[in-house]
Every structure is written in structure tokens, then in C-alpha cells.
Amino acid sequence: MQLPDGLDVGLYPIEGFTNPEEQPEGNGFFITSRYARNGITFGDKYNRAKADSIQAQFSSLYYGNYELDVSSEEKTPVDFSAYKERVADSINFVIEVARKYEERDLKLLNKPMETKAEFNRKHEYILKDYPNAFVNYDYRGYTVYINSGKRLYHFWGRNAKDSGEKSQTTEMQVRKSEPEVLSLLNRFRPRKLYEVPTEQGFCLPYGFIAGDSGHEPRNIGITYRLQxxxxxxxxxxxxxxxxxxxxxxxxxxxxxxxxxxxxxxxxxxxxxxxxxxxxxxxxxxxxxxxxxxxxxxxxxxxxxxxxxxxxxxxxxxxxxxxxxxxxxxxxxxxxxxxxxxxxxxxxxxxxxxxxxxxxx
The missing domain is CATH 3.40.1000 (Protein Transport Mog1p; Chain A)
Structure with missing residues (x-):
């Protein structure tokens, strides 16, 4: 596709990931979320009501079994260790909220809480490091976080159904999914916007997945704006x-x-x-x-x-x-x-x- 020069691409603002704006929300009993939502926009900050975001509202990134996030470019290299700590903190907060919901439902509805073993099975996670990446594994799936070219790339894997089986654990998910994760990490690399790779593969905004067959399921919708x-x-x-x-x-x-x-x-x-x-x-x-x-x-x-x-x-x-x-x-x-x-x-x-x- 031949596009004119001087284009901006609708992407996730990187600050919305690395330094999100505090925007606590609750349900009348406790805080259920702490930060403003991030989304695809042409602006420096996502706001779904602003024109910069409305102009990019139809953008979508799905490839294979993944939903993708691609960030804007940071001016300096991303502090990936600090970002990993932020992701871990966010996961721990979600676990804390899940526990508070159980405690509330026990008090108000007399609904029994899950056993400690079952709660841990469902909420345990493993953050595992790889070169320029880490992966959050849980009992139903995984998310890949990649740091490359001053951008962040997220690959959200599809979650499996909760089978209720005690064998469906985070450790089992690591054993099952790690070969797939390693394959993705070995085939992915950053790409300049107008770069046409010489090898076979799949192009996404500022990224490339080598070895693609050309027949993988996808829904890639990219919005550009003339500068x-x-x-x-x-x-x-x-x-x-x-x-x-x-x-x-x-x-x-x-x-x-x-x-x-x-x-x-x-x-x-x-x-x-x-x-x-x-x-x-x-x-x-x-x-x-x-x-x-x-x-x-x-x-x-x-x-x-x-x-x-x-x-x-x-x-x-x-x-x-x-x-x-x-x-x-x-x-x-x-x-x-x-x-x-x-x-x-x-x-x-x-x-x-x-x-x-x-x-x-």
C-alpha cells in the first residue's frame, strides 16, 4: 500500500502504560481501579471523548490468538525493570480487589468464600524474564510484554476456560505455553513504519513477525493521519x-x-x-x-x-x-x-x- 509521506499513526501513548494518570474508581465499598484507561489515539494522552481518539476509534490489532498493543515511541529508553514492577503491582491490586469482592459477598449475601487453595489456584501468577521481554503467566493464559526500539508491545493471549480442575494451574500453563512464547519472541522484531522486510512474515505498526504463513487469522485495522x-x-x-x-x-x-x-x-x-x-x-x-x-x-x-x-x-x-x-x-x-x-x-x-x- 502506497501512503503519502508525513503521517502519524494511531497508537497507545506510552505514558499511559509507564506512568498512567491516577483516576481511582470504586463501587461504593472499595476502590476497584486506580488509573485512567489507555487506548489508541493520535494524542499524547488517551481520552475517548477527544477528537484525537475519535479519529482513531476503528483501529484494531488482532493476530492469531493475540490481541496486540503497540505504544508510541519514548524519547529515552524505557525503564523496563520499573515497568515490570508496575505490571506486578497492577496484578496484585486486581487480586486484592477479587478478595474484597469475596469478603463483601460473604458479609452481604452470605455467599461462601473460596478455599485458600482454590483462590490461590485462580490468582497465582508467574512473571518470567526473557531477553527484552517478560511474560505474565496465570492459570488460564499469558501476556507477553516486549521492550524494543523505545516502544512497548503487548501480546495478550487468549484465555482458556476455567475447567475447575485442580490440575489447571499457573505452573501447568508455563509448561504448556512457553514453547509458543519462545517462538513468538524469536520471530518478532521492531520495524520502521515504511520498511518492507525482505523475508516472509507479517507486518504490524512498527513491528514484524517473521515466518508467518500468510494465512493466520487476523483483524488488523490501522488509522493514519496526515500531518x-x-x-x-x-x-x-x-x-x-x-x-x-x-x-x-x-x-x-x-x-x-x-x-x-x-x-x-x-x-x-x-x-x-x-x-x-x-x-x-x-x-x-x-x-x-x-x-x-x-x-x-x-x-x-x-x-x-x-x-x-x-x-x-x-x-x-x-x-x-x-x-x-x-x-x-x-x-x-x-x-x-x-x-x-x-x-x-x-x-x-x-x-x-x-x-x-x-x-x-
């Missing part, structure tokens, strides 16, 4: 797994794009007009799909333009033939003193990106 036109964002999604929610499985190509315009994109507009030709024949990765170019009018008289291109994949084998979705979207309120990108320039930019998309 000289902060009113314009570019979003590309490679959906190679069954969607958790949405209408991808329920609607045909045209109806799905209509649903996106009606319920997802530029939704605060009072009217939207498909600019002729209303339905455009496009190709991404050599596969035919549909494109739309829309003019949105707002209550205050403001205008925004947006382009959506969509190729529907194989619903029975998305990992082999994924859904591909690209939008180039405008929010003129974000122009920040610069003239908003004009209609023809936005259309030309979108069409160029669409025509450049191919698997390597």
Missing part, C-alpha cells in the same frame, strides 16, 4: 478472521457499505450524498469490490468528504481471502488553522491508495 492535513485520516483494515460484531457476515458488499455510512462514518451529519458515479468499481489486491465517495453536510453548514472502498472476503475462509476495507475520511474541525483538504484532492488521494494495495 499537514490533520482533518484527514486514512484507515485500512485486513479482516482475516470472523468478526466479533458488526454486519460483515449479514450483508452483501453494497449493503455493508451503506450500513457503514449510515451507522459508523460521519454519523453526526444531517445529510449524506453519494457523489456520482454512486457505486464505483474498484480493485484491491487484484480483487474486485465497490467504492463510494460521499459529501456530508452538518447542522452548522459545514462540509466533509469521505471515500470508502470495500472488497468482501470469503466468509468461510477469511484467513485465506480476507475482507479489505479502506477509507479516507475528513473531519474539517481538525484542520487546526490549515485549509481543509479539498474534495478533488481527497478523492485523488483515496483512488491512488486503493490502486496500490496488494499483498507482497
Amino acid at each position: 499537514n492535513h490533520p482533518d484527514v485520516t486514512i484507515f485500512f483494515q485486513d479482516l482475516g478472521m470472523k468478526p466479533k460484531a458488526g454486519k460483515e457476515d449479514d450483508l452483501n458488499e453494497k449493503d455493508y457499505v451503506i450500513w457503514l455510512w449510515n451507522w459508523q462514518y460521519q454519523w453526526s451529519a444531517v445529510s449524506k450524498e453519494l457523489i456520482k458515479p454512486k457505486w464505483r468499481s474498484i480493485e484491491m489486491d487484484g480483487r474486485k469490490g465497490v467504492g463510494t465517495f460521499v459529501k456530508s453536510v452538518y447542522k452548522d453548514g459545514g462540509l466533509n468528504y469521505g471515500y470508502v472502498a470495500y472488497v468482501q472476503g470469503d466468509r468461510q475462509a477469511r484467513n485465506l481471502k480476507p475482507d479489505l476495507l479502506l477509507y479516507v475520511m475528513q473531519d474539517s474541525r481538525q484542520a487546526r488553522g490549515n485549509p481543509p483538504m479539498d474534495k478533488d484532492e481527497l478523492e485523488k488521494l483515496a483512488e491512488h491508495i486503493v490502486s496500490s494495495i496488494k499483498r507482497r
